[in-house]
Amino acid sequence: MPPTTFRNARLTDLPTIIQLLANDDIARSRTGYAEEVTPAVDAAFKEITADPNNEIIVGEQDGQVIATLQVTYIPGLGRGGIRRALVEEVRVRSDLRGQRIGEALMNEAMERARARGCALVQLTTDKRRHEAQRFYARLGFVASHEGMKRPL
Amino acid sequence: MPPTTFRNARLTDLPTIIQLLANDDIARSRTGYAEEVTPAVDAAFKEITADPNNEIIVGEQDGQVIATLQVTYIPGLGRGGIRRALVEEVRVRSDLRGQRIGEALMNEAMERARARGCALVQLTTDKRRHEAQRFYARLGFVASHEGMKRPL
Numbered sequence: 325m326p327p328t329t330f331r332n333a334r335l336t337d338l339p340t341i342i343q344l345l346a347n348d349d350i351a352r353s354r355t356g357y358a359e360e361v362t363p364a365v366d367a368a369f370k371e372i373t374a375d376p377n378n379e380i381i382v383g384e385q386d387g388q389v390i391a392t393l394q395v396t397y398i399p400g401l402g403r404g405g406i407r408r409a410l411v412e413e414v415r416v417r418s419d420l421r422g423q424r425i426g427e428a429l430m431n432e433a434m435e436r437a438r439a440r441g442c443a444l445v446q447l448t449t450d451k452r453r454h455e456a457q458r459f460y461a462r463l464g465f466v467a468s469h470e471g472m473k474r475p476l
Numbered sequence: 477m478p479p480t481t482f483r484n485a486r487l488t489d490l491p492t493i494i495q496l497l498a499n500d501d502i503a504r505s506r507t508g509y510a511e512e513v514t515p516a517v518d519a520a521f522k523e524i525t526a527d528p529n530n531e532i533i534v535g536e537q538d539g540q541v542i543a544t545l546q547v548t549y550i551p552g553l554g555r556g557g558i559r560r561a562l563v564e565e566v567r568v569r570s571d572l573r574g575q576r577i578g579e580a581l582m583n584e585a586m587e588r589a590r591a592r593g594c595a596l597v598q599l600t601t602d603k604r605r606h607e608a609q610r611f612y613a614r615l616g617f618v619a620s621h622e623g624m625k626r627p628l
Contacts, residue, residue: 341553342553345553345554351554351555354554354555355555355556356555356556356558356595357554357555357556358553358555358556358557362556362557364556364557364558365553365556365557366557367557368551368552368553368557368558368559369553369557371551372551372552372553375529375551377527377529378550378551380553394552394553396548396550396562398530398548398562398564399520399523399524399527399530400520400524400546400564400565401493401494401497401510401517401520401521401524401532401546401565402497402503402506402509402564402565403503403506403507403508403509403510404507404508404509404510404514404516404517405510405514405516405517405518405519405520405521406508406516406520407520409628410548410550410562412550412552412554413552413553413554434626434628437628438628442628443508443627443628444625444626444627444628445625445626445628446600446623446624446625446626447623447624448598448600448621448622448623448624449621449622449624450620450621450622451619451620451621451622457622457624460624460626461624463626464626465624465625465626466624466625466626467603467622467623467624468602468603468623468624468625469600469601469602469603469622469623469624469625470600470601470603470609470619470621470622470623471598471599471600471619471620471621471622471623472598472599472600472601472609472612472613472617472618472619472620472621473596473597473598473617473618473620473621474586474596474597474598474612474615474616474617474618475595475596476561476586476589476590476594476595476596476597
């Protein structure tokens with residue numbers, strides 16, 4: 325297996341990132357899901373990459389983007405005023421799963437979060453994603469909370 | 477009951493906000509929990525209020541801060557590039573619960589989120605907080621996700 329390297333996403337990666345996100349039954353079941361780079365997706369990407377508290381990290385093998393996640397760094401008053409990292413939109417290319425690429429990607433995000441002084445990393449994962457829950461549990465995550473959502 | 481009004485928190489509210497957050501068994505059980513305004517809490521407050529994507533909203537009755545929450549507005553590539561609102565640190569003063577102040581506070585947060593173009597609001601709540609889960613369900617939240625956390 326070629327080595328996986330990690331870096332911040334660039335605008336030219338966006339079509340591949342959207343393909344990675346779209347190749348997922350649960351994502352496809354959701355209202356508004358995008359299969360290609362729409363103006364809304366393009367605007368969101370530019371906003372994320374311009375915001376110092378948001379990053380999209382991609383994993384690359386042989387110059388191909390094969391994994392992605394978004395991390396948001398959030399200051400807060402709870403737990404003594406800690407900063408936390410929120411992880412969203414985690415995806416590894418389907419034909420490359422089971423090779424610990426997701427683990428390396430999450431470790432990259434957690435190292436960045438630690439370097440920014442975060443004391444906690446958190447995420448929500450659809451209750452139907454049993455494999456994802458086992459994956460996060462192996463990385464030390466505890467399903468201590470209900471993840472509740474509401475459309476607006 | 478006097479009317480409750482909502483506004484963004486000011487630095488002078490911080491000691492009261494910290495008291496509201498501290499008056500909670502689950503919060504007290506956590507590492508690093510603060511009972512008073514420490515330098516870390518003060519720094520977090522200043523960072524939150526300086527960040528256009530973070531707000532601390534307080535509810536006020538007769539000039540007294542009696543409720544609080546934090547909301548973070550997060551752009552994302554999922555669900556077609558929607559913006560979401562993350563709510564944290566929701567608290568109503570213990571002697572004033574059951575009077576729909578929490579509902580009004582959450583509605584204020586959701587109105588602000590809508591005004592900023594958010595299509596989704598989300599939160600995590602400790603699985604031991606059964607009453608909180610019923611409260612959020614009444615407001616239309618669905619516990620569709622596991623909320624997973626890990627210390628760093």
